[in-house]
């Protein structure tokens with residue numbers, strides 16, 4: 163018998179990717195899989211790729227049903243997970259994929275999300291210094307935002323090593339459309355998205371304070387870009403070096419040292435640059451760095467799958483740690499190609 167796990171929001175994109183990972187996970191058995199408008203519908207009517215779930219239907223989300231599980235994944239819209247989390251008994255472990263419990267700063271929450279701040283949980287990015295142990299010791303973990311994973315993995319080691327000025331950081335990151343969820347939106351219609359690349363929420367994106375919190379950047383310009391891909395994030399992070407003459411090797415060495423024991427983070431061989439396709443369906447992050455001597459900027463590029471390391475994969479990695487399992491259990495490192 164494996165550990166019984168539940169998913170609230172199982173009919174969404176993040177929820178569907180969680181289900182795909184959980185059915186293949188050797189240590190988990192499926193508990194309640196709940197939906198909102200889709201409650202009662204066959205799971206395969208929403209997720210036709212999950213054939214092994216047979217004729218199982220989505221359950222209705224109640225705290226009583228979810229409490230039957232040892233660990234609950236919340237993949238709900240922002241603002242919905244705090245209410246349901248409060249109704250779950252303390253012994254039930256919870257990983258929240260939404261933003262409700264990520265920010266430590268209530269003013270930042272009010273400025274970027276609005277409404278009541280639910281308070282911060284242990285932050286679910288295991289690759290941050292000391293965070294693997296903190297997650298393993300927690301019953302409540304807030305998994306990271308998708309853009310935040312890509313940006314922070316690129317930036318944090320360079321700031322921690324004293325190589326980059328935390329006051330001068332620029333992030334431009336392109337995301338696939340699944341980052342916006344499966345609820346229909348006018349700007350995400352196929353005919354609008356195909357053949358188009360567009361910037362959005364320029365200078366106002368809600369992940370800005372979370373990137374600062376997780377990476378140590380003191381001020382940040384963040385421009386998100388919508389790309390005509392189903393999945394993937396490619397983040398380009400640039401920062402001003404703290405001293406003249408900084409070499410690309412020094413930046414790469416800082417990244418390699420930070421992730422020497424991180425099974426999912428890969429600093430690519432020199433000359434190879436990250437591409438989203440190589441991370442598709444995995445929990446991996448790919449990194450590469452250089453110093454642009456003309457502009458005097460450190461440049462780190464990172465690629466992830468927004469539904470993998472940016473959402474469901476990261477959540478399963480955290481759950482593995484919370485349950486005392488190897489963090490790689492049930493998660494892919496290598497991708498699929500072409």
Ligand SMILES: NC(=O)C1=CN([C@@H]2O[C@H](COP(=O)(O)OP(=O)(O)OC[C@H]3O[C@@H](n4cnc5c(N)ncnc54)[C@H](OP(=O)(O)O)[C@@H]3O)[C@@H](O)[C@H]2O)C=CC1
Nearest residue numbers: 171173174175176197198199200237238260341343344473
């Ligand atoms: N998509 C991504 O790349 C990432 C998503 N996340 C986070 O995961 C969470 C889910 O995102 P995503 O899967 O993309 O979103 P979707 O819109 O695809 O799915 C939302 C899910 O929440 C359910 N839901 C909708 N409204 C309510 C409500 N009022 N009360 C309870 N349940 C509701 C939906 O049920 P139904 O369909 O039955 O109505 C569905 O299961 C969000 O917090 C998001 O920020 C985190 C990182 C990346």
Ligand SMILES: CC(=O)N[C@@H](CCC(=O)OP(=O)(O)O)C(=O)O
Nearest residue numbers: 259260261307308337338341342
């Ligand atoms: C492409 C796209 O629209 N992406 C969403 C991702 C944010 C999100 O809801 O995800 P998190 O849970 O990671 O915060 C956006 O930019 O708002």
